[in-house]
Amino acid sequence: MAKILVLFAHPALEKSRVHAKLLRHIQKLKGVTVNDLYEEYPDFDVDIKREQQLLQEHNIIVWQHPFYWYSAPALIKQWIDLVLEHGWAYGRGGVALQNKHIFNAISSGGSKQAYGTEALNRPTIRQYLAPFEQTAKLCKMHYLPPFIIHGTHKLSENEMDAHAENYAALLQYFQQNNLSGEDLQSIYCLNDLLSSQTVKHN
Amino acid sequence: MDQHSFFFQAMVYLAAAVVCVPLAKKLGLGSVLGYLLAGILIGPAVLGFVGEEGQDIMHFAEFGVVMMLFVIGLELEPALLWKLRVAILGLGGLQVLLTAGALAGIAIAFGLSWKAAVAMGMILSLSSTAIVLQTLNEKKLMKSQAGQSAFSVLLFQDIAVIPMLAVLPLLATLVPSSTNNNHDKTLVSGQPAWVQTLIVLGCVAAIIIAGRYVIKYFLRLMAQTRLREVFTASTLLLVVGIAVLMTQVGLSPALGTFLAGVVLADSEYRHELESDIDPFKGLLLGLFFIAVGASIDFNLIARQPGLIFGLVALLMLVKAVVLFLLGKFFRLGTGQNLLFSLSLSQVGEFAFVLFSFSLQQGILPQAEAGIMIVVVAVSMAITPLLMLLNEKVLQPKFADKKTSVEREADIVDEKNAVIIAGFGRFGNIVGRFLKANKVDTTVLEIDSDRVDLLRKYGYKVYYGDATRYDLLHAAGAGEAKLLIVALGDPEKALELVVTCKKHFPHLRLLVRAYDRPDTFELMDAGMLHIYRETIDSSLRMGVDALKLLGRRRYQAQRSARLFLKHDERSLKQLAAVRDDSKEFISTSRDFIDELEQMIQKDLIEKVQLQYDLGWDEESLISEANRSAE
Numbered sequence: 148m149a150k151i152l153v154l155f156a157h158p159a160l161e162k163s164r165v166h167a168k169l170l171r172h173i174q175k176l177k178g179v180t181v182n183d184l185y186e187e188y189p190d191f192d193v194d195i196k197r198e199q200q201l202l203q204e205h206n207i208i209v210w211q212h213p214f215y216w217y218s219a220p221a222l223i224k225q226w227i228d229l230v231l232e233h234g235w236a237y238g239r240g241g242v243a244l245q246n247k248h249i250f251n252a253i254s255s256g257g258s259k260q261a262y263g264t265e266a267l268n269r270p271t272i273r274q275y276l277a278p279f280e281q282t283a284k285l286c287k288m289h290y291l292p293p294f295i296i297h298g299t300h301k302l303s304e305n306e307m308d309a310h311a312e313n314y315a316a317l318l319q320y321f322q323q324n325n326l327s328g329e330d331l332q333s334i335y336c337l338n339d340l341l342s343s344q345t346v347k348h349n
Numbered sequence: 350m351d352q353h354s355f356f357f358q359a360m361v362y363l364a365a366a367v368v369c370v371p372l373a374k375k376l377g378l379g380s381v382l383g384y385l386l387a388g389i390l391i392g393p394a395v396l397g398f399v400g401e402e403g404q405d406i407m408h409f410a411e412f413g414v415v416m417m418l419f420v421i422g423l424e425l426e427p428a429l430l431w432k433l434r435v436a437i438l439g440l441g442g443l444q445v446l447l448t449a450g451a452l453a454g455i456a457i458a459f460g461l462s463w464k465a466a467v468a469m470g471m472i473l474s475l476s477s478t479a480i481v482l483q484t485l486n487e488k489k490l491m492k493s494q495a496g497q498s499a500f501s502v503l504l505f506q507d508i509a510v511i512p513m514l515a516v517l518p519l520l521a522t523l524v525p526s527s528t529n530n531n532h533d534k535t536l537v538s539g540q541p542a543w544v545q546t547l548i549v550l551g552c553v554a555a556i557i558i559a560g561r562y563v564i565k566y567f568l569r570l571m572a573q574t575r576l577r578e579v580f581t582a583s584t585l586l587l588v589v590g591i592a593v594l595m596t597q598v599g600l601s602p603a604l605g606t607f608l609a610g611v612v613l614a615d616s617e618y619r620h621e622l623e624s625d626i627d628p629f630k631g632l633l634l635g636l637f638f639i640a641v642g643a644s645i646d647f648n649l650i651a652r653q654p655g656l657i658f659g660l661v662a663l664l665m666l667v668k669a670v671v672l673f674l675l676g677k678f679f680r681l682g683t684g685q686n687l688l689f690s691l692s693l694s695q696v697g698e699f700a701f702v703l704f705s706f707s708l709q710q711g712i713l714p715q716a717e718a719g720i721m722i723v724v725v726a727v728s729m730a731i732t733p734l735l736m737l738l739n740e741k742v743l744q745p746k747f748a749d750k751k752t753s754v755e756r757e758a759d760i761v762d763e764k765n766a767v768i769i770a771g772f773g774r775f776g777n778i779v780g781r782f783l784k785a786n787k788v789d790t791t792v793l794e795i796d797s798d799r800v801d802l803l804r805k806y807g808y809k810v811y812y813g814d815a816t817r818y819d820l821l822h823a824a825g826a827g828e829a830k831l832l833i834v835a836l837g838d839p840e841k842a843l844e845l846v847v848t849c850k851k852h853f854p855h856l857r858l859l860v861r862a863y864d865r866p867d868t869f870e871l872m873d874a875g876m877l878h879i880y881r882e883t884i885d886s887s888l889r890m891g892v893d894a895l896k897l898l899g900r901r902r903y904q905a906q907r908s909a910r911l912f913l914k915h916d917e918r919s920l921k922q923l924a925a926v927r928d929d930s931k932e933f934i935s936t937s938r939d940f941i942d943e944l945e946q947m948i949q950k951d952l953i954e955k956v957q958l959q960y961d962l963g964w965d966e967e968s969l970i971s972e973a974n975r976s977a978e
Contacts, residue, residue: 159964161901189903256969300966300973 148178149322152205153252156184156212156223165254165299166213168307172315178322180205184222191225198230199243207248207321208288210279214255214295217275227282236286248326249283250291250337251276252314258298273335289326294337313338361398365391366635381484382733384635388642389730399643407640411698412592413633414479416626418507418603419588421482421500422610423623430611433501440498440679441505444693448474448671455667461717464520468712469721471513472704473664477697478503478603479637480732485692488740494681495688502672502693507604510699514599517703521710545599552598556591556605560612568618572797572812584625617800620793620811624819641698645726649719660724661731669694684747691739695728764825765791769833770815770845772799772808775861775882776835780808790833791824816844818852826853839863839870846874865943869924888913919950 153173157166173179182201188194202208212219230236235243255262255272263271273280276293283290294317296302296310317337334340365387373383391398399406453470457463481499482491490496564587571583588606595605613622650657672690681689704722707713713721767790769780780790792808793815794800803810813820815836826832832849836842842860849856859878862868871879888909895905923946 158903159901161904162965162967185903186901189906256966256973298973300970 149206149326150204151176151179151207151209151318151322152201153179153181153209153211153318154184154223154226155181156210156220156226158185158220158222160185163213165296165302165307165310166211168311169211169252169254169296169314172311173318176315176318179318184226185220188222188225191222193222193226193229195229195232198226199232199235202230202247203243205247207326209250209252209294209318211252214253214272214275218278219251219253231282231286242287245287246289248289248291248321249279250293251279252294254296254299256298256300259295261297271335291326291331292334292336292340358399361391362387362636362639365639370635378737379484379487379733380635381480381487381638382730382737384638385642385730385733388639389645390642391639392643392645392647394645394647407637407644407698407701410633410637410640411479412602413630413635413637414698415592415603415606416588416630417479417482417634419606419610420623420626420630422607422612423614423619425611426614427611433497433504436498436501436679437505440675441502441509443675444502444672445471445474445506445509447675448668451667451671452664455663465713465717468517468520468707469717471516472700472707473696473721473725474668475506475510475697475699475703476503476668476693477695477729477732478507479634479698480695480729481692483634483638484733484736488736490688493685493688495685495692498676498679498681498685498689499692504607506697506699507601507607510601511599513703514706517707517712518710520712548598549600552594552600552605553608556594556608557612560609564609564613565616565618568616568622569797569801572618572621577814580621581625584622585629588626617804617810617812620820620823621813623823624813624817627819637698641726641729645730646719646723649723650727653720657720657723657727660720661727664696664724665694665728665731665735668696682747684744687739687743687747688736691735691743692732694735695732696725698729700725764828765789765809766830767791767833768793768821768824768826768829768831769835771795771834771836771861772803772810773835773837775837776833779833779835784808791829793820793824816841816848818848821848821853826856829853829856832856832858834858834860836861837863839867842867843870843874846871846876850875865920868920869927872921872924884913884916915951916947919947922950923947 155166155170157163160167160170170181174181180201182198184193210219210223212223218224231244232241234241253272262269263274272293272295280290294314302310317340331337331340366384369387369390370380370383373386374380388399390396393399449467449470451470452473453463453466456466456469461469481503485491485496485499491500568580568583571580574580587609591605591609592602595602613619616622669690672693673686676686676689701722704713704718704725708715708718767783767788769776769783769790769792772780772792772794773796776792780792783790789809792803792810793813794803794810795812795814797812800810800812811820811824815821826849832845832853834842834845836845839862842862846858846860849858857878858876860871860876860880862871862879862881864881868879868881891912892902892905892909895908896902923943
């Protein structure tokens, strides 16, 4: 069974509706470790040794965060800058993360239509996440499509619950299925994968 | 009547010094010349306040030289002394030998008997430790190459006095009378030579061993009494005791105290000893210079001006030439060599003693000895002028820039950029933190137990009251960049701040503050970096309290930082409007008033304490829902 590490970053969780729900649904899953970065490092002093140890103990990594200003909250950047050391994560001899899977699980206030519509000539979310994708590549990891919750400002409680259940189901699916042979790159977001899988199972 | 005349004398000396020395300093002549002029002024030649007793005062004041050598010893670590061994024995030995030989030859040419000429040569080969070292110190030239060479020569001369005193009686033409013998009676006189040597060596060993073990322990005990004057008394006792011991065995007291100083140079009480002795040393040396000035016999000069000034010129020329050649031989650059040879070209204070000794022994004729005493005094008085000439005219032409720059860097190297005053529960954290970041600090600490402990673990800690100017100066406040004031006593801290602003305006101060009123006073004193000792830990405690109540750590932390900013802003505003006319916070009533003001400010500024709006989605959500309707 694959072990999953959720690197969760939210500077104001007490104000969050979506992420609080997401966390509640995954926190009790077996084999899933939630690493609450803003609670762990309120002064941004990331414990590099601890983080590297956690990464090595898990097979699938998730950056879970709100999609602030087309990117992640600041502590995620700090985490990447400090933890992914040269010679450890990348470069000569930097093979600690080789063949691990990683993806972003994000929430966005904008609707799905706000991104990537040809008419408006806007970049897609996947394009915005290019720095994460390239970071993963440099560390010899497999970067998966993101899990996205769109239009969070207008979501009802029920809709949010449905998203959270899907998220938990996705993580469990990843735990039980071997990812290496699967070609996930063709799908826009992991939400789609999940719905097609549920269809299959039915 | 006797007491009255003592006070009158003291008043005359002090008044002369107070008038002449600052004047001489203002004119750029240096303190030595100021004292000498003061002496001439109150001496028989001008005002006539001081007569024959000037000689006695000079002998008493010579103790200043003893103290000066103690202080020099303290500043000289044994390793440096060992480095100077070639200069001391080679340069010093050759100087005494060659100068004595040359001067004796000239004396024979002047028609003196060979015995008198040899005595004359030996006596005149010595230079004045007091004048040379005081002048070099004042001009901060002691650490230059010339300064170290001059010091080495003076040290050798101090040693050379012992054999000279032994040789002089052999040159006597009269059978010495018994009274003369009594005059110089010591513990060792009358013993066979080998016993004398053993006793002398034993004394030197005793000083070294006692300095290493007994004296350090003794000083620690005295320091633990926490009575400053007891420590000062112990220091004086130490110096006087060694001087008495050395005199008893026929050694130079200056040499003995110098040795004790070297042994104590690496002791934690070094700065304290130095600053305790310094005022005594300074006053006695000043007195000595005044006495020299007062003893110049202007009547004799007036009668034979040509002869006396001719002799002075000849004497100093010969001494300077010998020194210059030796300096060249020992590879001094021209600029350094000029300083070296001119500074040592006078005849020293010991000549007065040796001349009177020679007179008693009948080695020298009365008339010649009298003239030579005047010549010696004049040569001493001319030295500061000569040094001034060297500094203003010769040095600009010959200064070897390279050596002087190198030397300066040396001095800076010894000092740390950061001084921490107070290594108690506050300062120790700052000091350890800086050390962990490879910043070396000089620590001043008043608690002797703490000093011992810290020294045991390799900290550079010095014992002393940090508010004292002399201690600050000795610790390198003149060269340091930062001073961390971590004293526990707010009054002391404020005193230190005021002292530093006055004497070391370049120093940046970081000050620990006890409470709000203390902070206000430090603000009034112009301090920019003030650290209230409880604010940070109180807020950290508040953050943890919030955390234990289930709040998110990150928000709690940001909130604490915001609160700190708000609190400091309030503090500044309160400082501006506070009532200066009454004593602040002297009563609990005042404290309550002030607390109320602070709480009111908290209420007014509530808006600024709210959470960061950038992460608040409420407005976004309501906007999104409004547009959807």
